[in-house]
Amino acid sequence: MPNISIRGKKMPQSPIRKLAPFAEIAIRKGLKVYHLNIGQPDIKSPEKAIEAIKNINLDVIAYGPSEGNKSYRKKLASFFRRQHVNVDTKDIMITTGGSEALLFAMGSIMDPGDEVIIPEPFYANYSAFSEESGAKVVPVTSSFEDGFALPSIEMFENLITPRTKAILICNPSNPTGNLYSEQEISQLGELAKRHDLFLIADEVYREFIYNPEDIHYSVMNLVGLEQNVIMIDSVSKRYSMCGARIGCMVTKNKEVIATAMKFAQARLCPPTIEQIACEAAIDTPKSYFTKTIKEYKIRRDTLISELLKIEGIEVTLPKAAFYCIVQLPVKDTDHFAKWLLKNYELEGETVMIAPAAGFYSTPGMGKNQVRMAYVLKKEELVRSVHILKEALKVYKAIKYKKPMLID
Template identity: 70%
Template sequence: MPTISNKGKQMPESPIRKLVPFSEIAKKKGHKVYHLNIGQPDIKTPEVAMQAVKNIDLTILEYSHSAGNESYREKLSHYYTQQGIDVSTENIIITTGGSEALLFAMGSTMDQGDEIIIPEPFYANYNGFSTASGVTVVPVISNIENGFALPAVADFEKLITPKTKAILICNPGNPTGYLYSKEEILQLAELVKKHDLFLISDEVYREFTYDGDVHYSVMSIPGLEEHAIMIDSVSKRYSMCGARIGCITSKNKEVMAAAMKFAQARLSPPTIEQIASEAALDTPQSYFDEVISEYRERRDTLIEELNKIDGVVISKPKGAFYCIAQLPIDNADAFAQWLLESFDLNGETVMVAPAAGFYSTPGMGLNQVRIAYVLKKEDLIKAVAILKAAITAYNAL
């Protein structure tokens, strides 16, 4: 009997999606499930994007340019300039989501067996992208006690070996909601220049910052042009997760030439979704003002309610729409499955993402969960009340 590859065996399951079968069973029982497990916003997609799709006048769905439609890249370049990021169309390749942009970045900068340093906990699919690329993740641990701030540069430096090719960050962070300060970004910039590494920054949550804090992009740092690679996506910014449009951006010409070969190999990004994404760039600022205000209120509601549960440790997120909560339980994987299989409160239960899957260090995050505050405030209050009752019942077993 033929066997699958070792790479296939080593590909990690998604901690966000692996509990879906249990969620489906709970729903078949008639239970309502509050989904705190996945970053699927309930915010409406901007009307300009939806209208662009409705008004498409095409007779043939042709391939686009492998780098993406030039009109979209030009408009995207203008958008970045407004964000203080001076890039031109040749610095941008449109990808099938931020996921493909990360795969292109790894494929263009790393060989089999090379190493990438990532502060953990980190977006779980970084493990999958690294496995698919034959790259070894070297984690540097951040802690809930200090809000998952950037670990000391010395902690990064002692992990650098001849095989280290890059440092990868998510800013603001998924799953922690941490927003790196300008000082922290500059520290990493000096480190990658000192050791001749790439600094890959996943900035898909750029707009989602709270409390007056400002996002600082790696693409804004003078002298880092050959080192900086930015990953972006329309998924969260415009609540267009299903469009699967992202981009890889860099001023390093060799990186972009290599990424272009990967882009050519997969032919082109989706046509209709590029049209929608280009139109989305005309979204008025009022849309973002309302969305940020709504997420800030949701964050504050979630933190307030979680703090009512004895034994819960939580770090207040500064950006994105996630947080890590440390629960007074022994095993979040078992608890999350039990929530769906065996618990309900008046016919309702909750789905969370066990946080161990956001670490690559064995044994880390076993009693932590990631919560996405993408539900309306009333539902968040109900969901946390269910969580509180569930923790009491679970620990009494």
């Protein structure tokens, strides 16, 4: 039998999706599974996007431009300018999701063996994208105790080597819910300029900020860093359109755009119909976001308050996005997460969580942590945490009294 590639073997499993087979078995057994593991919003997609799809009048769904439809790119540039992000149409490349945008960015700037510094915990697929690009992830660890604030610039500086090519951040953060300040972004910009590095920012959660005094500061606003910064964006969370798979890579670096175009041409074009929907979604009224953010704030506050009622659980209040890292009173949350799906139920229900070790690159980190997404309705979050509370009691009792049953 022919061998699987070394790269394929090294590709990491998603901590978000790797437990899906266990969840499917639980569902087939008739259990209801509350999904705290994945950031799939249940907020309705904008009516304008849905109507645009319904009203499509095409005889042929043809190939489009590799960089994306010009009308969409032009409208998207106007959208960003309204968000105080100064970009032009030529700075934007439409991609098949934010994931492809990051793949194009890394493929355009990273050579095999080059290093990218990423604050951990980070979105788990960054490891996969780096592996696909032949790049090496160099983690700089942020602390649960200080709310996963940006590590000191000195910590970043100490990790820079001749192979360092880029710094990658997620702001607001998936999985921590932290929001970096203008000062922190400026400090990273100065570091990138000093060492001639690229600064890549995944900014797909820019709308989801819950404190009026907090604002999102984009790397695209860093003066003098126009050739260094690359912004990643997506419609997935903004418009609750995860399945549309439309994102974009934004940079004023013409060489990066030209290089990424080669990757874009190789995959021909981003989806035609979804671009039509996303272009229409830009006209979504501000009231949609006001209502959505208000709802997520209620859900955030509900989840955090319910979790803090459980003895042994620690969690910090996220400032943005719709995730939080939770420390559980167990030694191995990967084992616990599998047990929840395979061996536990409360009145025909159980919960699915994402073990946080998969969001770290440093071995051994996050073993007692999970990432939770507060995308369920308030009453479902309350019920989920109640199930978790009762499950922890049972797990603690049997863990030390008899062998576990899942292996």
